[in-house]
Amino acid sequence: MSDIESLSQQAGKSKRPLILVAPRYEKSDPCVKMPEPLAPEETAATVFLDAILAAGGLPLVMPLTDDDDVLAEMVAMADGIAVPGGQDVSPKMWGDERAYDESLLCPLRDAFEYRLIRAALASHTPLFTTCRGTQMLNVALGGTLCMDVPGMKPVDGMVLWRHAHILSDPAHPVEVKAGSLLERALGGYTTVQANSSHHCCVDRLGEGVELVARATDGVPEGIEVPGERFCLGVQWHPEYTWTKMETDFNLWKAFVNAAAER
Numbered sequence: 001m002s003d004i005e006s007l008s009q010q011a012g013k014s015k016r017p018l019i020l021v022a023p024r025y026e027k028s029d030p031c032v033k034m035p036e037p038l039a040p041e042e043t044a045a046t047v048f049l050d051a052i053l054a055a056g057g058l059p060l061v062m063p064l065t066d067d068d069d070v071l072a073e074m075v076a077m078a079d080g081i082a083v084p085g086g087q088d089v090s091p092k093m094w095g096d097e098r099a100y101d102e103s104l105l106c107p108l109r110d111a112f113e114y115r116l117i118r119a120a121l122a123s124h125t126p127l128f129t130t131c132r133g134t135q136m137l138n139v140a141l142g143g144t145l146c147m148d149v150p151g152m153k154p155v156d157g158m159v160l161w162r163h164a165h166i167l168s169d170p171a172h173p174v175e176v177k178a179g180s181l182l183e184r185a186l187g188g189y190t191t192v193q194a195n196s197s198h199h200c201c202v203d204r205l206g207e208g209v210e211l212v213a214r215a216t217d218g219v220p221e222g223i224e225v226p227g228e229r230f231c232l233g234v235q236w237h238p239e240y241t242w243t244k245m246e247t248d249f250n251l252w253k254a255f256v257n258a259a260a261e262r
Helices: 003-013 046-054 068-077 107-122 132-140 181-186 246-260
Strands: 018-021 024-026 041-043 058-061 080-083 127-130 172-176 191-194 210-215 220-224 231-234
Touching: 018 046, 018 068, 018 246, 024 107, 046 058, 046 246, 068 107, 080 107, 080 132, 080 246, 107 127, 107 132, 127 132, 127 246, 132 220, 132 231, 172 181, 172 220, 181 210, 181 220, 181 231, 181 246, 191 246, 231 246
Parallel strands: 018 058, 018 080, 080 127, 127 231
Antiparallel strands: 024 041, 172 191, 172 210, 210 220, 220 231
16 A cells, blocks of 8 residues: 555545534624725624534535525535624514514525525434524524513522623523433533523424423523434524533534534
8 A cells, every 4th residue: 555545545434424514604894994895794703613623523614605506515515603793683584574673683694594504404414503693593493582681481499590791701500400311411410501692492393393401490491303413503602612521512412423423
C-alpha cells in the first residue's frame, strides 16, 4: 500500500460528520464609520460553530435560499442539521393574523427554516435546534407558540424565572422527562440548569412532537419527535455554556454522534 493510500484510509476513518448550520440574518444600518448601506449578512455565532467542532463535527453555514433544488442538494450532503436562535417566528405561520411588531420578525428565515426542517425530517437527517430553531421545529409540524413568556402564568406555588438576557450563566433549573432522547443526550440527567434568553416558547404541540422538558416555573424548555432517530430541540442556548456545563456539551456530542452514525 502506498503512503498516499494509507493517508487516505486514515483520513476516511477520522472523517468528521458534516453539520449544516442554518444561518442567522442580520442587517446593519449606515453609520459614520460606514455611511453606505452594507449588504445583509448570513452568519453563524462563533460559539455555535465552536461547539460543533469541539463535539467532533464539521460545521458549514448554509446560504438562505428559496431554490428547492439547492436546498435538496444541501440536505442530501448533510450528516446533521442545526437550526439556531434569532428573531421571532411570525404568528402568521400558524394563521394568527393579529398585529405584531414586524421589527422582531425575519420572513426570510421563516420561509427557509420551515422548508429546511421539513426536508430534514423527510430525509430522517439528525436535527438539533435551539431557541428560535426549536420554536420553528414545532411550527413546521403544525404547532403554535406563546409570544409572551413574561405574561405566562407559572405553575402553582412558583413565580416566573427570568427568561431573558442570561446567556453565559445558568438562569434556572429544567426538569427533563425520564426515558426521553433529551435525558439520554444530556448524559442521563433528569434535572439540569440552563441559561435563558427568549420571550417566546412552544405552546400547542405540532404533530408528532412531544414536550420533554419544562423549567420549574412551567415554561416549556425541550421538545423532540420520537418517530425520528434524532430530532431534538431545546429552548435554551447550549452554544454559550458548553465549555462550563457538562450537560450542555453532552447535547452537542450526542447530536454529532447521531450524525456520525447516519
